[in-house]
Amino acid sequence: MRRRLPRTLALPVTAAVLVLSAAPAAGQTIPTTPIPEPADPGQAPITSPPNPMPKGKAVGEAGTALGMLRLLPEAVPTDAILPGLDEELPRQSVLEGGFGISSAQANSESYLTYERAIAQASPFGLSVAGNAPQTPGSLVQTALPDNPEPVTSGFNAPENPLLNVGALNGSAHARWSPTEGPCVGTISDASTSVASISLLNVIPTMPDLSQVADTRLKEGLSSLPGPLASLGGLLSGSGGTKPNADGTGSVLSMPNTLSTRSAVQLVDIPGTDRKAVQSTSTLQAADINILKGTPLGLTIKVASQPTLKVTSTGDEATSTVEYTAPVLSVERNGQKLFELDAANPTKDIPIGIPLPGLEDVPGFENAKDLPVIGGVAELANGLLKPLTGAANGFVADLGVLRLSIAGLDQKGTHLEDPFKGFQLGASARLLDLQILPTKALKDALPAEAAENLPSSLAQLSLGEQVARAYAPEGGVECGFTTPPQQSPPPGGGEQQPGGPEKLAYTSAAYSSVPLFWTGTAMLLLGVVLVAGLPHRRRPAPVTAADPRQPSPRPRDE
Numbered sequence: 407m408r409r410r411l412p413r414t415l416a417l418p419v420t421a422a423v424l425v426l427s428a429a430p431a432a433g434q435t436i437p438t439t440p441i442p443e444p445a446d447p448g449q450a451p452i453t454s455p456p457n458p459m460p461k462g463k464a465v466g467e468a469g470t471a472l473g474m475l476r477l478l479p480e481a482v483p484t485d486a487i488l489p490g491l492d493e494e495l496p497r498q499s500v501l502e503g504g505f506g507i508s509s510a511q512a513n514s515e516s517y518l519t520y521e522r523a524i525a526q527a528s529p530f531g532l533s534v535a536g537n538a539p540q541t542p543g544s545l546v547q548t549a550l551p552d553n554p555e556p557v558t559s560g561f562n563a564p565e566n567p568l569l570n571v572g573a574l575n576g577s578a579h580a581r582w583s584p585t586e587g588p589c590v591g592t593i594s595d596a597s598t599s600v601a602s603i604s605l606l607n608v609i610p611t612m613p614d615l616s617q618v619a620d621t622r623l624k625e626g627l628s629s630l631p632g633p634l635a636s637l638g639g640l641l642s643g644s645g646g647t648k649p650n651a652d653g654t655g656s657v658l659s660m661p662n663t664l665s666t667r668s669a670v671q672l673v674d675i676p677g678t679d680r681k682a683v684q685s686t687s688t689l690q691a692a693d694i695n696i697l698k699g700t701p702l703g704l705t706i707k708v709a710s711q712p713t714l715k716v717t718s719t720g721d722e723a724t725s726t727v728e729y730t731a732p733v734l735s736v737e738r739n740g741q742k743l744f745e746l747d748a749a750n751p752t753k754d755i756p757i758g759i760p761l762p763g764l765e766d767v768p769g770f771e772n773a774k775d776l777p778v779i780g781g782v783a784e785l786a787n788g789l790l791k792p793l794t795g796a797a798n799g800f801v802a803d804l805g806v807l808r809l810s811i812a813g814l815d816q817k818g819t820h821l822e823d824p825f826k827g828f829q830l831g832a833s834a835r836l837l838d839l840q841i842l843p844t845k846a847l848k849d850a851l852p853a854e855a856a857e858n859l860p861s862s863l864a865q866l867s868l869g870e871q872v873a874r875a876y877a878p879e880g881g882v883e884c885g886f887t888t889p890p891q892q893s894p895p896p897g898g899g900e901q902q903p904g905g906p907e908k909l910a911y912t913s914a915a916y917s918s919v920p921l922f923w924t925g926t927a928m929l930l931l932g933v934v935l936v937a938g939l940p941h942r943r944r945p946a947p948v949t950a951a952d953p954r955q956p957s958p959r960p961r962d963e
Contacts, residue, residue: 458585458886458887459886459887460514460583460584460585460586460587460588460589460885460886461587461883461884461885461886461887462514462586462587462588462589462672462681462882462883462884462885463514463515463587463588463824463825463827463877463878463882463883464512464514464587464588464593464672464681464683464876464877464882465512465513465514465515465683465829465875465876465877466510466511466512466593466670466683466684466685466718466874466875466876467509467510467511467512467670467685467872467873467874468509468510468668468669468670468685468686468687468714468716468872468873468874469507469508469509469510469668469687469870469871469872469873470507470508470509470666470667470668470687470688470689470869470870470871470872471505471506471507471508471666471867471869471870472505472506472507472598472600472603472664472666472689472868472869473505473506473603473605473866473867473868473869473870474865474866474867474868474870505529505574505600505603506529506574506598506599506600506603506664506665506666507526507527507528507529507598507666508526508527508528508576508596508597508598508666508667508668509524509525509526509528509596509668510524510525510526510593510594510595510596510668510669510670510685511523511524511525511594511670512582512588512593512594512670512683514587514588515824515825519550519582520548520549520550521548522549522550522582522587522588523548523549523550523580523581523582523588523593523594523670524546524547524548524549524580524594525546525547525548525556525578525579525580525594525595525596526544526545526546526547526578526596527544527545527559527576527577527578527596527597527598528544528545528576528598529544529574529576529598545557545558545559545576545577545578546578547578547579547580548580549580549581549582550582550584551584552581552582552583552584552590553579553580553581555579556577556578556579556595557577557578557579558575558576558577558578559575559576560573560574560575560576570602570603570604570605570648570649570650570651570656573600573601574598574599574600574601575598575599575600576596576597576598576599577595577596577597577598578595578596579592579594579595579596580593580594581593581594585886586884586885586886587884587886588672588683588882589672589681589882589884589885590672591671591672592669592670592671593670593671593672594668594669594670595667595668595669595670595671596667596668596669597665597666597667597668598665598666599663599664599665599666600663600664600665601663602651602653602659602660602661602662602663603653603658603659603660603664604649604650604651604652604653604656604658604659604660604698605649605656605657605658605659605866606641606643606649606656606657606658606864606866607636607641607642607643607648607649607650607655607656607657608635608636608641608643609635609636609637609641609657609841609863609864610635611860611863611864612633612634612635612863613634613843613847613851613855613859615627615634615850615851618850618851619850620850622761622762622802623759623761623802623850625761625762626759626760626761626762626802627759629760629762629775630759630775630776630777631775631776634759634804637657637697637757637777638759638776638777639776640655640697640700640702640776640777640779641655641656641657642654642655642656643655652698653695653698653699654698654699655698655699656697656698657696657697657839657841657864657866658694658695658696658839658866658868659694659695659698660691660692660693660694660695660868661692661693661695662692662693663690663692664689664690664691664692665689665690666687666688666689666690666869667686667687667688668685668686668687668688669685669686670683670684670685670686670875671684671686672684672882673717675719675724675881678880678881679884680719680880680881680882680883681877681881681882681884682717682718682719682720682725682875682877682881682882683717683718683875683876683877683882684715684716684717684718684875685715685716685717685873685874685875686713686714686715686716686873687713687714687715687871687872687873688711688712688713688714689711689712689713689836689869689871690711691708691711691836691868691869692708693705693706693707693708694706694708694734694837694868696807696839697779701739701784701788701790702738702776702777702779702780702782702784702790703738704736704737704738704743704755705736705737705738706734706735706736706737706746706809706837707734707735707736707737708732708733708734708836709732709733709734709735710730710731710732710733711730711732712729712730712731712732712834712836712869712871713728713729713730714727714728714729714730714814714832714833714834714871714872714873715727715728715729715873716728716816716830716831716832716873716874716875717830717875718827718828718829718830718875718876718877719828719877719881720827720828720877720878720879720880720881720882721828721879721880722818722820722828725818725828725830725875725877726830727814727816727830727832729814729832729834731747731748731811731814731834732747732811732836732837732869733745733746733747734746734747734809734811734836734837736753736809746809746810746811746837747811748811748813751810751811751812751813752808752809752810753808753809753810754806754807754808754809755779755780755806755807755808755809756778756779756780756781756803756805756806756807756844757777757778757779757803757804757805757806757807757841758777758778758779758781758801758802758803758804759777759778759801759802759804760773760775760776760777760778760783760800760801761800761801761802762800763800764783764797764800764801767795767796767797767800769791769794769797770783770785770791770797770800772785772786772787773785773786773791774786778793778801779807780807781793781798783797783801802846803844803846804843804844804846804847804850805841805842805843805844805847805863806840806841806842806844807839807840807841808838808839808840808841808842809837809838809839810837810838810840811835811836811837811838812833812834812835812838813834814832814833814834815832815833815834816830816831816832816833817830817831817832818830818831821876825878826878826879827876827877827878827879828876828877828879829874829875829876830874830875830876831872831873831874831875832872832873832874833870833871833872833873834871835867835868835869835870835871836868836869836870836871837867837868837869838865838866838867838868839865839866839867839868840862840864840865840866841862841863841864841865842861842862842863843859843860843861843863847859
């Protein structure tokens with residue numbers, strides 16, 4: 407039999423997996439402890455319903471992550487217990503790490519009372535080949551019992567060579583009424599905030615090109631000040647050192663305070679006294695720096711803050727998904743280059759290696775031996791010069807830096823179990839940054855290595871948001887069932903007949919009580935008598951006289 411996790415660790419892994427997957431779950435309820443089944447079909451139920459029992463039925467969840475790092479996404483097959491199912495499930499990343507995670511859950515159908523409401527704020531989450539171990543430092547609050555005040559704490563992110571996180575703060579608040587159930591306003595509310603972030607100062611999944619056969623490419627790589635894993639010296643990572651706190655030498659950094667908030671609550675439905683289940687995920691972000699500290703660096707301005715709000719009334723026609731899509735403005739040295747929005751969600755920025763001969767092209771005589779980012783080379787005087795004409799033939803694009811915002815993904819489902827109603831889910835992301843291999847990189851590798859090269863070497867996702875709400879038909883009904891002992895009298899107002907003051911003396915079981923004490927008293931009396939009476943010594947047995955012993959003295963007549 408498997409042991410149950412301690413209460414303080416209840417369901418944090420579920421919340422982590424929710425954020426890591428970033429997919430709108432629409433076909434099932436929140437995973438909770440399964441209800442144990444009796445061994446004997448005729449056995450009484452394991453537990454009885456609470457008395458009084460809340461009428462409200464509500465299921466909802468919201469999750470928000472400041473950022474996610476995925477190395478070799480979709481490179482590892484998913485393990486499955488059922489044969490053949492692993493081929494149908496999506497493939498997992500070799501490594502997934504998330505930071506600044508907040509999640510809120512509500513589930514009126516959970517078997518354990520402290521799983522009715524769960525709020526969690528985590529500094530860090532980790533998944534290796536699809537397996538998500540429990541990470542330390544999570545801040546969790548559960549209900550029941552109800553919690554009038556939230557729990558708050560500061561976090562310290564674990565030391566690692568890929569991520570540098572500033573001061574993290576978290577808050578978690580879970581509410582649930584023993585009589586009204588989810589009718590407490592905000593059921594679950596969690597938030598995190600971080601002062602600064604810098605991550606990915608080295609790309610460990612970049613293939614080794616030290617034995618490349620192409621002479622020109624080999625010479626171009628050898629002229630770079632750093633290995634290809636550090637983008638030819640643009641990144642600072644080497645020997646497992648962690649990213650710089652100021653963000654220089656990292657692929658991506660955010661110097662200003664960021665925050666996430668996830669909440670599940672009940673809201674009014676116009677024209678009725680019923681309630682709707684509403685799950686909300688919000689993200690506050692400022693500037694995002696790419697390749698900070700280099701002349702080729704980019705700054706992304708977040709013009710609008712993304713908010714994802716899912717509301718279920720139990721009816722498909724009135725349930726809604728509201729999403730405030732972000733508008734990202736990409737600049738270099740204060741000059742606007744392009745925008746990322748719903749109309750233009752993706753932009754590819756090539757990463758090239760200068761080849762021998764570039765210095766002979768007019769205008770590029772003083773070009774530095776550094777990667778060419780976005781078709782722009784850096785000159786010795788610090789100026790940037792776009793590639794023109796013949797210069798394009800002396801640069802080998804080995805990678806692509808792809809920036810994109812994820813469009814809204816939503817799905818609704820009519821459910822019959824555990825109650826009849828409508829469930830609605832949605833997910834979105836603020837920004838995806840991917841480092842993709844190109845055909846030139848594959849051609850430079852041996853055939854076997856090129857065949858196993860994944861479609862993406864690394865992926866950074868900022869502001870992952872998930873929300874789901876599930877309400878019964880007509881909405882959530884607040885209140886509770888009346889306990890039997892408080893039931894109103896029958897229609898005529900007369901009192902219900904009471905039970906007899908004394909039970910009938912007809913069972914032999916009643917006689918066993920005095921018999922027991924009488925027997926006990928007699929036993930004790932016998933012990934006292936045996937202990938108090940004198941003991942008579944038994945006479946010695948008569949034996950043949952020993953001639954060596956004197957004869958006994960005759961008794962006086």
